[in-house]
Amino acid sequence: MNIESIADIQFLIDNSVEESTELEYKRSFAKANPKWKEELAKDISAMANANGGIFIYGLAEKNVSNGLSLPELITPIPSTEMTKDQLSQLLSSNITPKINNIEISVLPQEGGNVFILHVPKGITAHQNKINHLYYIRRNATVEVMEDYEIRDVMNRQSNSPLEIDGCGLYKTKNDPYSNKAEYTFMAKIQNVGHSVCEVYKLNVYFNKISLHCDFSFPSKENFSYTALDAERLKISCKYQEPIFGGETLEMGHFVLHIDKDHEEEFLDGLIIDMILFYPGGSCDVAFIPSEQRYVEGRDKINTLLGRDKRIDYPILEVDSLKEN
Known part of the structure; x- marks a missing residue:
């Protein structure tokens, strides 16, 4: 899936494209939560430890039923809350080893910005540096990885995809x-x-x-x-x-x-x-x-x-x- 513009995001809303293993919607960075940095590192590392995918920050979702979430409304994030450089620094500081080649796109909107993160599939297991746990994304949920899963992901580097x-x-x-x-x-x-x-x-x-x-x-x-x-x-x-x-x-x-x-x-x-x-x-x-x-x-x-x-x-x- 290629998401690069507001038109692409509006397409997701108009067609009720649900969240999946490789697609996640976030209204904001949830800074009101004291552990928001830990949650950010958890979400991004889990995506890399799975198959990679896309995060959209500044897109509110609605829960329909049985955990099904659909995009509802573009909610620009104020520039005072987050910048591209700040986000890049947060990811580098709180995930180890660093996830290379994350693409961060910033789409200016009235009242703030929408952030699109293209997270590549990791060639090794990435750890949340704040709580020292490894996470993986399953469907639209994030879970702590089992020992065998960590070893399998760490072996990606020695196995050609x-x-x-x-x-x-x-x-x-x-x-x-x-x-x-x-x-x-x-x-x-x-x-x-x-x-x-x-x-x-x-x-x-x-x-x-x-x-x-x-x-x-x-x-x-x-x-x-x-x-x-x-x-x-x-x-x-x-x-x-x-x-x-x-x-x-x-x-x-x-x-x-x-x-x-x-x-x-x-x-x-x-x-x-x-x-x-x-x-x-x-x-x-x-x-x-x-x-x-x-x-x-x-x-x-x-x-x-x-x-x-x-x-x-x-x-x-x-x-x-x-x-x-």
Whole structure:
């Protein structure tokens, strides 16, 4: 999500974009609270220890229900209360190690300013220097990190992060003498770090499976698949070779065979949900073929799919796979 202007903030209000793991609204810096500096360090470090994200200070939120918060009103913060330099100094002084590359934007408004903070995902665990605790953001809440979580985040620096750099569902065969249309799926995986990543796995979830579609897989790649429920299928694509820093590889290349009589019905509303796992992290991206559109981030994907959390209850494991 790219938020850089008052127009972008107004879009959030007009479209009732709720807070998430990677987006937080704050009316002010809450200086009336004696521990406001501790709370500031807690919130920012928790975001970095999770997946990074955006804070907007000067945007009041309203609680709707069940912890759901929506943006309500732009509330400029007086210049006498906070400046960009003061905020930068507070973050540097109260979070250790210092979070590099935090972007602070100040949008002048009548009566004060709105602050937008772009917090990058940390490459190590960041501690609240005031109370010496480590925090992490889960959905729209902040919690103290468990020991294993601290160790996992500290290992990010030694593990190169991977990203899903796009995917496609391409019609590759339309034999007029066959009652099946063939579509090939492929995803691009990029190592955005500097070291070699030798272990990774891509899970691809289809939200619509039926008797009108079946799959086949190339023998050169390692696949397994699981029927999660009556309508969801998970296909796991395991790594074939190390991926070096800055390198991009393709994964997938499996084929969907769709009954032509039900081709349009199957593709309409199809959502391909992808989770890329690698040591120290994961990357979540969904692709909507009918719209040629991507949705990034687990919270947004779950909203798109109409559920609050990912349900992953295997019903049937299939070991023998078709091969091309």
